[in-house]
Amino acid sequence: MPAPATARPRFRAQLVSVFASLAVMLAAVGVFSVLMFTVQQRAREFGIRLALGARRCDIFRLVLGGGLRLTAAGLGIGLAASAFLVRSVSTLLFGITPLDALTFASATLGVATIAIAACVAPAIRAVRSDPALALRSE
Numbered sequence: 427m428p429a430p431a432t433a434r435p436r437f438r439a440q441l442v443s444v445f446a447s448l449a450v451m452l453a454a455v456g457v458f459s460v461l462m463f464t465v466q467q468r469a470r471e472f473g474i475r476l477a478l479g480a481r482r483c484d485i486f487r488l489v490l491g492g493g494l495r496l497t498a499a500g501l502g503i504g505l506a507a508s509a510f511l512v513r514s515v516s517t518l519l520f521g522i523t524p525l526d527a528l529t530f531a532s533a534t535l536g537v538a539t540i541a542i543a544a545c546v547a548p549a550i551r552a553v554r555s556d557p558a559l560a561l562r563s564e
Contacts, residue, residue, distance in 0.1 A: 435520075450537060453500070454544045461493045461548035472552050473560020482553045489552045493545030500541075501534055 465472070472485055509525060516524040 450540060453537060454540045457493060457497060457500075457541050458544040458547065460496065461489065461545055462551070464492065465489060465548045465552045468552075469555055470560045472555050473557040476555070477557040477561060486549045486553050489549040490542075490545050493541070493548070497538060497541040497545070501538060504537075505530065505534065 475485060476482070508530070512524045522529060
């Protein structure tokens with residue numbers, strides 16, 4: 427049974443956890459959607475590349491590399507912004523310093539892992555594109 431004195435901070439922590447989980451899910455859906463749209467727009471290009479002799483692993487790396495560049499840019503901007511803004515929430519932190527390296531590293535690793543997983547499905551779709559069908563369209 428939680429003590430009444432810690433009920434409000436506990437509720438705030440749970441609320442922040444829910445919003446953080448929602449933010450991570452939105453980031454994953456965003457990366458997935460942007461890459462899937464890009465793969466759809468570049469289907470003809472991938473078909474031509476495959477028809478001219480590109481290997482499927484080259485196409486996979488091309489799409490995955492684009493997603494990873496997008497993810498790296500987002501992580502860099504997010505880390506810089508969070509390092510700048512963490513001072514404003516330092517009174518709400520218990521047991522860690524505002525610039526705790528372990529917290530920043532684990533959050534970055536978690537978001538990067540989810541973003542890589544979101545990049546795989548569009549890359550697989552690009553690899554499975556049929557060169558003949560892509561060349562026939564338009």
